[in-house]
Amino acid sequence: MIVVNAAWRGQRTTGQQRYASEVTRRLLSHPGVVARPARTSANRWLAWTQVQGLSVSSKDEVLVTLTSRSPVFHRRHVVAVHDHFVLSNPEWYSRRYVLTHAPVLKAQLRGASGLVFVSEATRTRHVDLYGGETPAVVAPNGVTAPPLDTVRPWPLGRPYLLAVASADPRKNIDRLVQAYSSLPPGLRRQVSLVLVGGTNSTVFAASQDAVDDSSGILKLGYVSDDELWSLYRGARAVVVPSLDEGFGLPLIEAASLGTPLVVSDIPVFRWIAADRAVYFDPKDVDSIRDGLRRVISDEVVAVDPAAVRSRFCWDDTAQRVLDLSRRLEVAG
Known part of the structure; x- marks a missing residue:
């Protein structure tokens, strides 16, 4: 089973939340994919996501996280990487944000079973920093424009x-x-x-x-x-x-x-x-x-x-995320 981490729900829609919303909606149309909804307020998300990572313990489950609200510990975890800036340019963020998010992102990247990059430039940056051993795909943002x-x-x-x-x-x-x-x-x-x-x-x-x-x-x-x-x-x-x-x-x-x-x-x-x-x-x-x-x-x-x-098509993006998740699911 593929479990989509829905900790982003309830947040104001920005780039990451739109990505998670569009991809999740399409993933849920496939059999064997479920979303695990958040049961906590926004200011308690960090503790909740870590508990969630530990709770998805079945050998048959792959956890998919599409925003930065992601558990550190999980046996099989697909993590979407939108950028590395809290690590590479901490001066752009508040001290509190860096202290809470930089260590978590490092651990997520090192522990991920699969990585989803939103652009080729992000993938290249990651390879330069951490190497390219982890299975990965480039699955960019899509367009939701009306006619x-x-x-x-x-x-x-x-x-x-x-x-x-x-x-x-x-x-x-x-x-x-x-x-x-x-x-x-x-x-x-x-x-x-x-x-x-x-x-x-x-x-x-x-x-x-x-x-x-x-x-x-x-x-x-x-x-x-x-x-x-x-x-x-x-x-x-x-x-x-x-x-x-x-x-x-x-x-x-x-x-x-x-x-x-x-x-x-x-x-x-x-x-x-x-x-x-x-x-x-x-x-x-x-x-x-x-x-x-x-x-x-x-x-x-x-x-x-x-x-x-x-x-830049959301259907194609979701399919790439699904294909990577299925590969990890089959690999066990």
Whole structure:
């Protein structure tokens, strides 16, 4: 039997939770797959998941964990690896988060019977750090975009660039705001910068709130899924200035609607977008500004929504996770 760890249920939907939700729903359509629901509040998840790992003790069971809420100890455990940043870049997180999560992630990676990587870049990083002996698959995020003709553009009233990011310093929003603010006033009057995303001070290290009353910047905070699709659809381009990523969900979501991309030149974004994006150096404000200037001036690279939806498909992702889990189940 394959048991899906459902400790993510009840959390606000972010990239990992969406991944777990979409993959779990598809896994449960197969015989011999069940979900073990959480029976604890969110602030007690760590203790609960460790107990769960010990409780799945049957020799016939494989535990599948699709988010970071994962037990350390389990006989046969498939672990989804979204990134290694709490280990490689602890400065991006709060001290408390690092103290509780870094040791757990190390133990999970070392004890896993199978690994699921959300991108080839994440797999490569893992092999560099820990080697490639553990059975593994690359199973990327998928697209959940509605049909193109059903999404109405966001009615902002003038063109805008869209950035979707949390308060994580890795998202590099401070430099993006600096770059946009350094554009000539005429360009900022021509195209706004819209920022979307929530905050979580218990997870991420403090960063300067660079968003003020600068002309042209609109901060919307957390938005619903329907609102987000509408924002993607209406944007002149989607800007992703991340210093690093395990995947890059805004890239495929925006591209699935045909919205151009202007993004950091990092390995995972090259893996996702290849030559179908405008790239910039995320550590260089001038480079970011030049990328913004290009898309404002309509120097955009066309994307193919059908190709994006075909390549990043949740059904394919779930099948890869299932195939790996079945191999471990049969191996005993």
